[in-house]
Amino acid sequence: xxxxxxxxxxxxxxxxxxxxxxxxxxxxxxxxxxxxxxxxxxxxxxxxxxxxxxxxxxxxxxxxxxxxxxxxxxxxxxxxxxxxxxxxxxxxxxxxxxxxxxxxxxxxxxxxxxxxxxxxxxxxxxxxxxxxxxxxxxxxxxxx
Numbered sequence: 001x002x003x004x005x006x007x008x009x010x011x012x013x014x015x016x017x018x019x020x021x022x023x024x025x026x027x028x029x030x031x032x033x034x035x036x037x038x039x040x041x042x043x044x045x046x047x048x049x050x051x052x053x054x055x056x057x058x059x060x061x062x063x064x065x066x067x068x069x070x071x072x073x074x075x076x077x078x079x080x081x082x083x084x085x086x087x088x089x090x091x092x093x094x095x096x097x098x099x100x101x102x103x104x105x106x107x108x109x110x111x112x113x114x115x116x117x118x119x120x121x122x123x124x125x126x127x128x129x130x131x132x133x134x135x136x137x138x139x140x141x142x143x144x
Contacts, residue, residue, distance in 0.1 A: 002039035003075035008054055010063065010079040017063070017084045025077050026053040027070050036072055043072045047081060049124050051132045062087040064132035066125055083125070090133035099126035 008025055010018035025036040028050025052065045068081035102123035109116045 004038060005075070006036065006038055007076040008079075009077070010052075010065075010081065010084050012068075012081050012084050017081075017086065020054075020056055022054045022056045023058075024055045027077075027079070028052055028065055029070075034070075034072075036077055039074050040072050042074065045070050045072070047079070049121075049128055051128055051135065052079070052084070053135070060135070062132045062135040064090065064125075064129045066128070085129065085132065087132040087135055090129050092130065092133050095126050095129040095133065099123060099130065102126055 005021040005023060006025060008018060008020050008022045009016075023038075027034040027036065027045070028048050030046040030048040033050075034045060047065055047068045047070055049066050050064075052063045053060050055061075064083070064085045064087070065079065065081045066083035068079060068084075070080070071078045102119050105119035106116065106123060109119060
C-alpha cells in the first residue's frame with residue numbers, strides 16, 4: 001500500500017528549515033528537476049541551485065535551495081542543503097541589491113578570473129531567491 005503523504009525535512013548547516021507532511025515535492029536536481037510523489041522509489045540525488053516547491057493542503061509553497069543532497073524514500077524526503085530559505089522569509093530588496101552587485105561584478109571581471117565564478121554563483125543565488133520570493137508573494141524579513 002502506498003503512503004498518502006511525504007514527510008519533508010529540509011536542513012542546512014545553520015538550521016532546521018522545514019519539517020512538514022506534504023503531498024508532493026519538486027526538487028532542483030543538479031541535472032534537472034525531480035518530482036516526488038508518495039511511494040517514489042528510493043534514491044539519493046545531488047541538488048543544484050534552484051527553487052524547490054512542495055504542495056501541502058493543495059497549496060504550493062517555495063524555497064530557494066543552493067547545492068546539497070536529497071534522499072528520497074517512499075514516505076520521506078530529506079534535503080540537506082548548503083543554503084535553503086522559505087520564499088516568505090526572503091528579503092526581496094536585499095536579494096535585488098545582491099543581484100545588482102553580482103551583475104556589476106560580472107561586468108567588470110574577466111571570465112578567466114576566479115572572482116568571476118564567485119560573482120556568477122552570487123547572481124544565480126540572488127535570482128533563485130527572487131524567484132522563490134515572487135512565488136511566495138514576496139518576503140520582507142531579513143534572512144540568509
